[in-house]
Amino acid sequence: MKISKAGIRLKVALLIALVMFLLHNSFWLWKWDARVPYLCGFMPFSFAYYIGYAFLATLAMALVITLSWPDPPPSLLEPADRDTEELKKR
Amino acid sequence: MxxxxxxxxxxxxxxxxxxxxxxxxxxxxxxxxxxxxxxxxxxxxxxxxxxxxxxxxxxxxxxxxxxxxxxxxxxxxxxxxxxxxxxxxxxxxxxxxxxxxxxxxxxxxxxxxxxxxxxxxxxxxxxxxxxxxxxxxxxxxxxxxxxxxxxxxxxxxxxxxxxxxxxxxxxxxxxxxxxxxxxxxxxxxxxxxxxxxxxxxxxxxxxxxxxxxxxxxxxxxxxxxxxxxxxxxxxxxxxxxxxxxxxxxxxxxxxxxxxxxxxxxxxxxxxxxxxxxxxxxxxxxxxxxxxxxxxxxxxxxxxxxxxxxxxxxxxxxxxxxxxxxxxxxxxxxxxxxxxxxxxxxxxxxxxxxxxxxxxxxxxxxxxxxxxxxxxxxxxxxxxxxxxxPAAILTIAAFAFSGFSIMLPVMIGVLYWPRANKYGTCAALILPAIVLHLWYLELLPPWSTFGLMPVVPAFFLSAFTLIAVSLLTPPPPAALQKKTFGFFSRIFER
CATH class of the missing domain: 1.20.1730.10 (Sodium/glucose cotransporter)
Known part of the structure; x- marks a missing residue:
């Protein structure tokens, strides 16, 4: 079965989501809550982890946008399938 | 002051x-x-x-x-x-x-x-x-x-x-x-x-x-x-x-x-x-x-x-x-x-x-x-x-779960041309009923496998959409083309 380029890009985006899901449900890291020194002197690992996670989420979204979020050509967004006048009235 | x-x-x-x-x-x-x-x-x-x-x-x-x-x-x-x-x-x-x-x-x-x-x-x-x-x-x-x-x-x-x-x-x-x-x-x-x-x-x-x-x-x-x-x-x-x-x-x-x-x-x-x-x-x-x-x-x-x-x-x-x-x-x-x-x-x-x-x-x-x-x-x-009223508060308690179990349907309809109206209706109705039965404690707690009810209901929604859509006729080709033909002109460029 042939998989299109768009299909591959979508699968990579879903793979990124899966990695982020695993990083959120990273129970094996919980033991570090009591071992890792506080970030900036006051943030324990359980809290600091999600500050890092937020940065990673931004990077992950930037990657998803680059890979799999094409901008549509304006001509394709012209109203279709319904009477333009009807749309204007709405 | x-x-x-x-x-x-x-x-x-x-x-x-x-x-x-x-x-x-x-x-x-x-x-x-x-x-x-x-x-x-x-x-x-x-x-x-x-x-x-x-x-x-x-x-x-x-x-x-x-x-x-x-x-x-x-x-x-x-x-x-x-x-x-x-x-x-x-x-x-x-x-x-x-x-x-x-x-x-x-x-x-x-x-x-x-x-x-x-x-x-x-x-x-x-x-x-x-x-x-x-x-x-x-x-x-x-x-x-x-x-x-x-x-x-x-x-x-x-x-x-x-x-x-x-x-x-x-x-x-x-x-x-x-x-x-x-x-x-x-x-x-x-x-x-x-x-x-x-x-x-x-x-x-x-x-x-x-x-x-x-x-x-x-x-x-x-x-x-x-x-x-x-x-x-x-x-x-x-x-x-x-x-x-x-x-x-x-x-x-x-x-x-x-x-x-x-x-x-x-x-x-x-x-x-x-x-x-x-x-x-x-x-x-x-x-x-x-x-x-x-x-x-x-x-x-x-x-x-x-x-x-x-x-x-x-x-x-x-x-x-x-x-x-x-x-x-x-x-x-x-x-x-x-x-x-x-x-x-x-x-x-x-x-x-x-x-x-x-x-x-x-x-x-x-x-x-x-x-x-x-x-x-x-x-x-x-x-x-x-x-x-108590009924409103009860429904609100699982409103988030109710919204969540509609997500598989939204993804399925937007990404799977084979998804049809029968599968969609079934996947909206069946998990919503089962979710109510769980929250109203009419189903035994073991049936959620130790998880919150939303998790099995979520997967039930996905399964129902796929199963019922495959068991019933696909959407007309023209209808599929209207949406997925449009998507392919954007995503396949």
Whole structure:
């Protein structure tokens, strides 16, 4: 079965989501809550982890946008399938 | 003197909202598209701030801080962790494709998008019914929560009924004349206001509590359980995993969020929203988590829901009365920015998807109908919030789960050409019934495999869509081509 380029890009985006899901449900890291020194002197690992996670989420979204979020050509967004006048009235 | 200053601050806030609303009303045309969708012209900042402010509710400051008071720093990851990524990801996964269809075919709401893809009135009506069924109790609970929070932080000076009336009344003052523009533009103001106040509040509380490092040292000394997730029974891995399916993935299904995405001006605006979102959510929930944990050592001994008062208690214990006014302002801004969006969206759904298909509304009267519906639903929601009927509170308790289990259907219909109206209807109805049976304890607890009911119901929804669609005829080729041919011209370039 042939998989299109768009299909591959979508699968990579879903793979990124899966990695982020695993990083959120990273129970094996919980033991570090009591071992890792506080970030900036006051943030324990359980809290600091999600500050890092937020940065990673931004990077992950930037990657998803680059890979799999094409901008549509304006001509394709012209109203279709319904009477333009009807749309204007709405 | 201070009370006069406080009153002046609150009146100035209302005045700014009215000015924005009045300007928005002048800019809003006379069509439904203009009134409910701001002419699909919201730019990056407006879309981001309206999505962010709509998403943030009284729970963010009151409930999250109260939860962190009991379970510690782990409350941060539990409640918002997965959402930091998956909420913007669903804006891409579902929001962008829906937005494309909206621009091309004129769809504005979920009933229109998913009923339109499958050319099915039944799918449209099912979406409409379920969205209203879960949104209305959620709206009423938002008013109740906001009213209680507002009343509590004013130390009872403003009674609950008046607080609820103020929240609904002030929201209507700018939403009725200006529609989507009114809510989006005031969300920019209100979102910035509550972000700034919450940062200042955190900074102001640090000093009387001894400084950042000293507070954490005190937590480690007096409540070490608040530092380690493994020591909190509420954060058990099964709960942690299950909660990933409730709070985070439901956001894109909320109709007030979905319609705001559909109102974006262009693809660039949506992309920027997904990049701003993680930091904004991490910041606001981080602040409320810190306040809750700090409260646990500063004002220990609160039991159960008493901890929901921890932010007002910290303010009254450690800061000047002026901070109480700023706290009120923050709560008012947070609560109203989500309630006004919910009210407008309910009016939008009813006008566009329930009345318009059955009654010919003359173009000149479309906005008038929308405004009448908006005022009627607001009045009804306010009176229900005063009565607080048990049935409404029961439904609201699992409204998030109800929204979540609609997600597989939305993904399936947008990505799988073989999904048909039969599979979609079955996948909307069956999991919703089973979810009710679980929450009403009519099914044995073992049947959820130790997880929260939303998890098996979510997978049941996906399975039902696939199984029933494969067992019934596929959608006509022309119908598939209309949507997926359009997508391939964009994504296959």
């Amino acid at each position: 201070k009370s006069i200053l406080g009153m002046a601050i609150l009146l100035s806030y209302v005045l700014v909202l009215l000015l924005i609303g009045s300007y928005g009303a002048r800019m809003t045309g006379k069509t439904r598209e203009e009134y409910f969708m701001a002419g699909r012209g919201l730019g990056s900042i407006a879309v981001f701030m309206t999505l962010f402010a709509t998403n943030i509710t009284a729970f963010t400051i009151i409930g999250q801080a109260g939860f962190a008071y009991h379970v510690g720093f782990g409350a941060y990851g539990y409640v918002i962790g997965w959402s930091i990524f998956v909420t913007p990801f669903t804006y891409y996964l579902i929001g962008y494709r829906s937005w494309l269809l909206g621009k091309r075919f004129g769809y504005a709401t979920q009933p229109q998008v998913f009923g339109g893809i499958l050319n099915s009135r039944a799918v449209s009506l099912l979406f409409l019914f379920l969205l209203l069924y879960y949104t209305l109790p959620y709206l009423v609970v938002s008013i109740i929560g906001g009213g209680l929070a507002f009343s509590t932080i004013s130390d009872g000076l403003i009674p609950y009924w008046l607080a609820a009336a103020l929240i609904v009344g002030v929201s209507l003052l700018y939403t009725v004349p200006a529609g989507m523009r009114g809510t989006a533009w005031t969300d920019i103001f209100q979102g910035a206001l509550f972000l700034v106040i919450s940062v200042l509040l955190l900074a102001a509380l640090v000093k009387p509590l001894g400084g950042f490092a000293a507070i954490t040292e005190r937590v480690a000394r007096e409540r070490p359980d608040l530092l380690q997730r493994a020591l909190s029974p509420e954060l058990a891995p099964a709960n942690w995993f299950s909660f990933s399916f409730i709070n985070s993935i439901a956001v894109i299904v909320f109709p007030q969020i979905f319609t705001r995405i559909m109102a974006s001006r262009n693809s660039r605006s949506l992309k920027q929203v997904t990049l701003f979102y993680p930091a904004a959510m991490a910041l606001i929930f981080g602040i409320s988590t810190l306040l809750g944990v700090w409260g646990a050592v500063s004002i220990p001994g609160l039991l159960g829901k008493e901890s929901d008062n921890i932010v007002p208690l910290l303010i009254s214990r450690h800061l000047s009365p002026l901070w109480t006014v700023l706290g009120l302002l923050m709560i008012l801004a947070i609560v109203k920015s989500s309630i006004d969006s919910q009210l407008l969206t309910v009016a939008h759904l009813v006008t566009d998807d329930l009345i318009a298909p059955y009654k010919q509304i003359p173009p000149g009267q479309a906005v008038l109908w929308g405004r009448i519906v908006l005022v009627c639903f607001s009045a009804a929601a306010f009176f229900i919030a005063l009565l607080r």
